Amino acid sequence: MVNWSNMDTLGAYNALTKVAKVDLTEVMSGENGAKRVKEMTVPMGAGLSYNYASKQVNEEVLDCLAKLADEAQLVDKYEALYNGEVVNTGEKRLVLHQLTRGQLGNDVMADGVNKREFYANEQARIAEFANKVHAGEITNAAGEKFTTVVQIGIGGSDLGPRAMYLALENWAKKNNAFKMEAKFISNVDPDDAAAVLNSIDVAHSLFVLVSKSGTTLETLTNESFVKDALKKAGLDASKHMIAVTSQTSPLAKSSDYLAAFFMDDYIGGRFSSTSSVGGAVLSLAFGPEVFADFLAGAAEEDVLAKNKDLLKNPAMLDALIGVYERNVLGYPCTTVLPYSQALSRFPAHLQQLDMESNGKSVNRFGEAINYKTGPVIFGEPGTNGQHSFYQLLHQGTDIVPLQFIGFRNNQLETDVDIQGSTSQQKLCANVAAQIVAFACGKKDDNANKNFAGNRPSSIIVGDKLTPKALGALLAHFENKIMFQGFVWNINSFDQEGVQLGKVLAKKVLAHETEGALKVYSDLLNI
Ligand SMILES: O=P(O)(O)OC[C@H]1O[C@H](O)[C@H](O)[C@@H](O)[C@@H]1O
Numbered sequence: 338m339v340n341w342s343n344m345d346t347l348g349a350y351n352a353l354t355k356v357a358k359v360d361l362t363e364v365m366s367g368e369n370g371a372k373r374v375k376e377m378t379v380p381m382g383a384g385l386s387y388n389y390a391s392k393q394v395n396e397e398v399l400d401c402l403a404k405l406a407d408e409a410q411l412v413d414k415y416e417a418l419y420n421g422e423v424v425n426t427g428e429k430r431l432v433l434h435q436l437t438r439g440q441l442g443n444d445v446m447a448d449g450v451n452k453r454e455f456y457a458n459e460q461a462r463i464a465e466f467a468n469k470v471h472a473g474e475i476t477n478a479a480g481e482k483f484t485t486v487v488q489i490g491i492g493g494s495d496l497g498p499r500a501m502y503l504a505l506e507n508w509a510k511k512n513n514a515f516k517m518e519a520k521f522i523s524n525v526d527p528d529d530a531a532a533v534l535n536s537i538d539v540a541h542s543l544f545v546l547v548s549k550s551g552t553t554l555e556t557l558t559n560e561s562f563v564k565d566a567l568k569k570a571g572l573d574a575s576k577h578m579i580a581v582t583s584q585t586s587p588l589a590k591s592s593d594y595l596a597a598f599f600m601d602d603y604i605g606g607r608f609s610s611t612s613s614v615g616g617a618v619l620s621l622a623f624g625p626e627v628f629a630d631f632l633a634g635a636a637e638e639d640v641l642a643k644n645k646d647l648l649k650n651p652a653m654l655d656a657l658i659g660v661y662e663r664n665v666l667g668y669p670c671t672t673v674l675p676y677s678q679a680l681s682r683f684p685a686h687l688q689q690l691d692m693e694s695n696g697k698s699v700n701r702f703g704e705a706i707n708y709k710t711g712p713v714i715f716g717e718p719g720t721n722g723q724h725s726f727y728q729l730l731h732q733g734t735d736i737v738p739l740q741f742i743g744f745r746n747n748q749l750e751t752d753v754d755i756q757g758s759t760s761q762q763k764l765c766a767n768v769a770a771q772i773v774a775f776a777c778g779k780k781d782d783n784a785n786k787n788f789a790g791n792r793p794s795s796i797i798v799g800d801k802l803t804p805k806a807l808g809a810l811l812a813h814f815e816n817k818i819m820f821q822g823f824v825w826n827i828n829s830f831d832q833e834g835v836q837l838g839k840v841l842a843k844k845v846l847a848h849e850t851e852g853a854l855k856v857y858s859d860l861l862n863i
Pocket residue numbers: 491492493494547548549550551552553556606607693832835
């Protein structure tokens with residue numbers, strides 16, 4: 338049995354607060370710095386590695402973190418989760434997203450079925466459907482092949498799948514795996530749907546309506562928007578639309594769709610990229626084999642997360658260093674900086690994944706807690722970010738821990754040598770330079786040009802962003818966030834904080850407003 342206790346009751350946490358702070362300007366300089374970069378690295382799944390040399394940790398800190406991992410029973414809690422304990426206490430649900438990509442422990446039976454079999458079966462149904470679309474066995478009413486897939490969804494039904502699609506689009510084009518172009522409609526802003534519809538040939542488009550709950554206002558509105566466009570084009574919407582939803586949702590039984598694929602209540606929207614939610618669009622865009630490789634990368638990372646040895650468990654290590662930075666060092670944010678244009682929407686996905694999961698002020702039993710939880714997450718690809726917000730990161734008054742991601746090779750393999758180096762080399766040179774600049778700083782007599790340093794970072798490094806590497810990268814962050822929630826003793830798997838705004842918006846639309854809400858409504862001409 339695991340013991341769910343608040344972090345500030347744990348002896349190891351209290352010991353951690355007393356450890357002397359590591360000065361990166363000192364430890365990262367000279368030979369010692371070189372030794373740290375060589376040694377402070379942990380293998381991840383799919384050939385990636387997590388290098389934490391430029392984090393403010395030393396043996397003493399790591400020793401405390403290892404004790405904290407043990408005392409907080411992090412791996413035991415993970416085990417309880419994948420074996421089917423009701424870890425989502427707020428909604429009284431199991432948490433099973435890892436089972437979409439592998440069997441980690443005991444068979445989990447729920448709703449009268451074996452859950453791993455259920456997820457694998459949905460994946461197989463999607464694979465069969467995608468293959469038929471690609472082979473021209475499932476076509477539009479005129480018997481012509483579909484060329485474009487358009488996902489309609491928001492939040493977890495958009496961000497992850499969209500980020501994953503963009504991450505693999507160029508890789509697929511280079512590796513003969515590009516089957517259909519994908520587009521995404523998410524915002525209830527009518528300009529979003531209209532712009533996508535204007536950019537495609539609707540007669541050859543297959544729409545994937547994705548909503549776990551089947552009740553999300555934006556998604557249902559956009560569905561109607563698209564159906565209207567199909568009707569105006571003289572097309573039968575039910576021949577152009579498939580649904581991905583949970584079996585209990587109002588969409589599940591509808592005959593308005595060509596086909597329906599399922600996930601369930603045990604997979605949070607933000608954790609659903611490896612379920613049917615990501616499976617449908619990614620299998621249609623790149624083929625089921627690519628989606629299977631993506632799942633295999635995630636599964637490798639899930640297996641690593643079972644390791645009780647902190648230095649062999651990159652997600653747990655990353656999580657605990659993050660807790661140390663947030664609660665002991667007092668840093669309020671974390672920035673995600675992929676030096677890969679393919680990962681342009683990955684930070685946006687992590688914003689939801691992390692902040693919706695760990696933005697909580699009560700523990701898993703609903704009691705107020707006395708410590709900070711999830712940091713603010715933001716990010717942009719490098720080097721673009723360098724020319725935007727890095728000024729604050731280098732010289733601002735807040736220290737913001739940085740999560741770099743870099744690959745030795747680019748995806749398209751097209752590159753040119755200009756002034757003695759390729760573009761890829763220039764990209765990678767900038768990551769290396771930034772890490773050292775942030776850690777070591779540079780003294781200058783002119784205070785305006787002085788860099789204090791001591792800005793901690795870690796880097797996830799890989800050879801190339803492949804489907805497998807992407808799966809591992811995604812699962813690393815999912816598991817990191819899960820472990821942090823365990824340490825903070827919060828429920829990372831509900832999102833009550835998004836409800837109030839929705840309720841008030843309904844009142845505005847029904848003209849049931851008064852006071853400030855009424856005046857804001859008038860201001861916006863509703
Ligand atoms: O997939 P759906 O049920 O349509 O939900 C879409 C999104 O909306 C909600 O407001 C939640 O905040 C998200 O966690 C969820 O991913």
